[in-house]
Amino acid sequence: MNNKQNIVIQTNKLTHINNKGKSNMVDISNKNTTTRIAKATAKVVMKLETLQKIKNNDFKKGDVLSVARIAGIMAAKQTHNLIPMCHSLNLSKINIDFKFVKNGIQITTLAKLNAKTGVEMEALTAASIAALTIYDMCKSVDHFIKIKDIQLLEKQGGKSGxxxxxYV
Known part of the structure; x- marks a missing residue:
C-alpha cells in the first residue's frame, strides 16, 4: 500500500487546507483593507472571599486586574504565535475591561485595526489569557476558580460586515 497517496480536497469548502490536503494559511492579498473591530468576553467565577480580595487589592502577587490586563494585551499581540495559520496583525487598539458581577469577574475585550483580515482571534485570545491570569494570581486562595463563557460578542468590517x- 502506498503511504504517499494524493489527497484531493475541494478548496472552495476548506479555507485552511490546500487541494492536496495540507494545512494552508489563507491568502488575504486580494481582500480590501477596512477598519475591523471585534469584541469578546470571558467570565471568571470564584468564591466571594476571593472576589473581595481582588477588590481590596489584597494579593501578595500584586494587583490582579492590572496584571491580567497587561497579560491580555500582550497575548492579543502574540495571537499569530499561538494559533496556527493566524496572520500577524498590526493592531491599533486592544482594550480590556473588567466588571465585578455576582460571583466573579466579567472580562470584555476589544481589538481594532485597519487590515485585510479580522481581529476576532485577537479579542478572544485577550479575553482567554486575561481570565487565565486571574486564575493564576488567585489559585493559592481558591482552588476551584472556573473560567467560562469565552465567546465572540461582536465584529465588524470586511465582507461579512x-x-x-x-443571545448570552
Missing part, C-alpha cells in the same frame, strides 16, 4: 451576538 457587522455581526453581533443576540
Amino acid at each position: 457587522y455581526w453581533k451576538l443576540e
Whole structure:
C-alpha cells in the first residue's frame, strides 16, 4: 500500500487546507483593507472571599486586574504565535475591561485595526489569557476558580460586515 497517496480536497469548502490536503494559511492579498473591530468576553467565577480580595487589592502577587490586563494585551499581540495559520496583525487598539458581577469577574475585550483580515482571534485570545491570569494570581486562595463563557460578542468590517451576538 502506498503511504504517499494524493489527497484531493475541494478548496472552495476548506479555507485552511490546500487541494492536496495540507494545512494552508489563507491568502488575504486580494481582500480590501477596512477598519475591523471585534469584541469578546470571558467570565471568571470564584468564591466571594476571593472576589473581595481582588477588590481590596489584597494579593501578595500584586494587583490582579492590572496584571491580567497587561497579560491580555500582550497575548492579543502574540495571537499569530499561538494559533496556527493566524496572520500577524498590526493592531491599533486592544482594550480590556473588567466588571465585578455576582460571583466573579466579567472580562470584555476589544481589538481594532485597519487590515485585510479580522481581529476576532485577537479579542478572544485577550479575553482567554486575561481570565487565565486571574486564575493564576488567585489559585493559592481558591482552588476551584472556573473560567467560562469565552465567546465572540461582536465584529465588524470586511465582507461579512457587522455581526453581533443576540443571545448570552
